[in-house]
Amino acid sequence: MPRETPTIESSLADMPKRKWLRAIEAVAEEDGYFQSLGKSHFSAFIERETTLLVTFETYQGMHALSDKAQPLGWDMVRNHDWSHLCLASDGDTWFRAEEVYAYFDRLIDDGFFDEFDQVLFYGAGPCAYAAAAYSVAAPGAAVVAIQPQATLNPRITEWDDRFADMRILDFTSRYGYAPDMLDAAERVFVLYDPRERLDAMHAALFTRANVTKLRMPFMGDALQTDLLEIDQLDPLLQAAAEGTLDAARFAALYRARRDYLPYLRNLSQAINTQGRELLLEALCANVSARMKAPRFARRLERIRARRKARVAEAATATG
Numbered sequence: 426m427p428r429e430t431p432t433i434e435s436s437l438a439d440m441p442k443r444k445w446l447r448a449i450e451a452v453a454e455e456d457g458y459f460q461s462l463g464k465s466h467f468s469a470f471i472e473r474e475t476t477l478l479v480t481f482e483t484y485q486g487m488h489a490l491s492d493k494a495q496p497l498g499w500d501m502v503r504n505h506d507w508s509h510l511c512l513a514s515d516g517d518t519w520f521r522a523e524e525v526y527a528y529f530d531r532l533i534d535d536g537f538f539d540e541f542d543q544v545l546f547y548g549a550g551p552c553a554y555a556a557a558a559y560s561v562a563a564p565g566a567a568v569v570a571i572q573p574q575a576t577l578n579p580r581i582t583e584w585d586d587r588f589a590d591m592r593i594l595d596f597t598s599r600y601g602y603a604p605d606m607l608d609a610a611e612r613v614f615v616l617y618d619p620r621e622r623l624d625a626m627h628a629a630l631f632t633r634a635n636v637t638k639l640r641m642p643f644m645g646d647a648l649q650t651d652l653l654e655i656d657q658l659d660p661l662l663q664a665a666a667e668g669t670l671d672a673a674r675f676a677a678l679y680r681a682r683r684d685y686l687p688y689l690r691n692l693s694q695a696i697n698t699q700g701r702e703l704l705l706e707a708l709c710a711n712v713s714a715r716m717k718a719p720r721f722a723r724r725l726e727r728i729r730a731r732r733k734a735r736v737a738e739a740a741t742a743t744g
Contacts, residue, residue: 433471433502438494442484445494462512463524469496469511476666477508477541479563481552484515490653498547501662508541512555519577520555521594529562529600538563545569545666546610549649557603557613557631564609569665571616571648575630576602582630585623604631611635614665614675618644620695639675643691644682651688655681686718693721702728 431437431448432455440448449469450459457470480498488494498509514520538544544566548556553573560568575581577588578596600606607613613636617628620642628638644651652658657678664670664678682688689712696705709725712718 433495433499436493438488438492440494445484449496460528462528463522465515465518466520466522466525467513468528469513471499471502471509473502473506473508475508475540475542476505477510477538477544478662478666479510479512479544479546479556479559479566481512481514481520481546481548481555481559483517483552484513486549486552487513490650497658500659504659505663507666512559514552517551517588517591519551519574519591519594519596520559521596525559526599529559533562538566543567543666545662547662548573550574554603558600558606560610560613561600561606561608565611566609567665567668568607568610568613569616569662570613570631571652572618572621572624572646573603573615573627573631575604575627578602582627584626587623604633607631607633607635612665612668612670613637614639614670616641616648618642618646618648621646637670637672639672639679641679641682643695644688645691651682651685654687655685657681684716686716689718689721693724 431451433452435448437445437448446467453459453469453471457472460468462468478498478501480496482496487496490497496509496511496513498511501507502509512520512525532538544563546556546560546563546566546568548554549571551574553570554575557568557570557573560566574585576596577585577592577594579592596602613631613633615628615631615636616639617624618641619625624646631638641648649658652661660678661670661675664674689708693705693708696708706725706728709721709728712721713725
């Protein structure tokens with residue numbers, strides 16, 4: 426029986442890594458190309474229409490975030506017929522490799538980005554660093570960076586001890602300090618939870634005239650996953666590419682969090698820590714009325730039982 430050729434609709438889940446890479450290569454080469462960039466990186470380009478999405482992703486992230494173990498950008502190819510350039514790494518490398526530098530140099534020399542009407546760079550965490558850093562290759566592009574690091578250079582961010590073992594990477598040479606690489610971008614959006622202290626400190630380093638900071642309080646430290654689960658990553662990227670994303674548009678998209686239990690649990694925990702019982706009761710009542718949320722219903726019962734007991738105790742004391 427002839428081997429079935431994978432397509433952009435095919436599931437690549439549960440494939441051994443070598444077979445998975447061959448499948449990615451086969452899909453890309455139908456309408457673009459695949460290129461190995463040293464031992465830890467590759468690029469895969471699919472050409473469609475004149476909006477180009479450039480994503481930075483990891484092998485591990487594709488398997489964790491996609492039911493089909495595909496690049497996240499392939500959803501935008503299927504849904505909107507965008508062109509897509511995926512830069513992928515095996516593990517978190519921050520894409521600090523000579524082969525990656527040389528690859529973007531070639532794209533610049535070939536005028537690759539000039540062929541598209543809109544170019545959008547996207548990434549999360551270490552991949553958001555790369556999206557910001559390499560966006561300099563496409564002047565006028567838009568950038569969406571979720572929880573980006575500005576650099577791991579300890580002379581600048583010695584306060585961030587999360588990635589101490591990766592400080593061996595060179596962040597001082599080409600494409601190095603991500604905030605400086607944004608000068609040529611038309612518009613940049615940095616998403617972060619201000620309650621996550623280290624993420625907020627990195628976000629502060631991205632303060633630029635062309636940068637809009639979109640705050641996601643009480644959401645936590647896995648914002649890309651959260652946006653996928655509330656089905657808002659696709660419309661977020663659409664708005665960014667079309668030039669309609671701003672604080673007001675994001676606020677409208679972000680209203681979806683009101684039906685997202687992980688966010689609601691984080692919010693209730695914070696309110697409880699602050700000792701604001703009336704506000705906590707209001708939250709629990711609201712959630713219980715709208716959703717099947719047993720934890721909130723039980724907490725609401727406990728709050729009201731405590732209040733009833735206090736009222737009874739006070740009545741006894743005054744009686």
